[in-house]
Amino acid sequence: MVEVYLLIGVAVIFFLLKGSKTKDSHETINEKNELAMKNKEVLKEKIQNDLKNNKIDHVFVSIHSKKYHTHKCRFYNDTMSELPLDIAIKEGYIPCKICYHKKKISV
Known part of the structure; x- marks a missing residue:
């Protein structure tokens, strides 16, 4: 028991x-x-x-384009890679005319 x-x-x-x-x-x-x-x-x-x-440190880029975008751009999607702005510029990326149309960007 x-x-x-x-x-x-x-x-x-x-x-x-x-x-x-x-x-x-x-x-x-x-x-x-x-x-x-x-x-x-x-x-x-x-x-x-x-x-x-007006200070942007990182931008988003796609393998299909040579433009960089903000996370709020209508062309932004989850497949994009995040890069520091200065690296994106050195690699030949240019600002998207939609998301950077009025912004002055400083690194």
Whole structure:
């Protein structure tokens, strides 16, 4: 009879430990999501500040064109690569007339 209680006790401890590990992994996932959201907010603020100050650090380029774009351009898509502006200029890229029509760009 003691063996049965011992077995039940081990089973209960096993399930409690398993449950706590699941909780920890969910907490870890939530922490990672919160950190990702903070990083996204910081990046968004940096882009907005750069645009306000007319300072663009990075641009987006495609293998199909020699023009560089902002992330808000209608020609921007997720297949584009991000490059520092000075590298894009050195590689022969020119500004898109749609997204840079009124902006003066400084590096």
